[in-house]
Amino acid sequence: MSEAAAAIAPGPGERLTMAFFDRSVHEVAPALIGCELRVGEAAGVIVETEAYDAGDPACHAYVGRTARNEVLFGPPGRAYVYLSYGIHSLLNAVAEPDGSAAAVLIRALEPSDGIELMRARRGRAELGELCSGPGKLTEALGIGLELNGADLTEPPFELSAPVGEWTRTEVVSGTRIGITKAVELPWRYCAAGNRHVSRPWPAQGRAAA
């Protein structure tokens, strides 16, 4: 394949680059499923994401450019981190070219490394309680507001393409969670049958095709 195509779709275990994010958020969101996100010693495989684009009433960028959502309008591959309900930091990956506001919310990970560190940070022992939610995984990985605007392709982040079984993971889509606007849009993606998603799939029984 061409060099450009290789950058968009890196081989198993290879680091993701800015080119990976420099396309439609609706391509990036499902493509992130199975990728490993690492911050220092803690790491997990992405098993649930949601897409938000500029024409979407539920997207922070929908109201136009403000001090808070500035990062969304910037170059792809950056982290957009913001505070939700005054308590939780939520992590998004900015997608689409510079000037176009879109991002992928990382909703859940399956812990893969640094489990004990995550348990200590979370104050919980159960594996399924470490990263099964957008606010949980940022706490487990130690991601805070200070990382807003940071480059996801550079330290402290390390984002790599799926390996092993994850390269064959089936991605299913459904409606998004926890929002009050545009709830009907089917822009939530997750690894079929995964036990670490933030909430059971609405139609778990017929998710597999």
Add this chain to the structure above:
DNA sequence: GCCAGGATCGTCT
């Protein structure tokens, strides 16, 4: 096991 309610604060009206 399920559900209702509270915590907590930056951002925008």
Add this chain to the structure above:
DNA sequence: GACGATCCTGGCG
């Protein structure tokens, strides 16, 4: 002055 891309706890069955 109200609200939100959430999480946890306690109460009840």
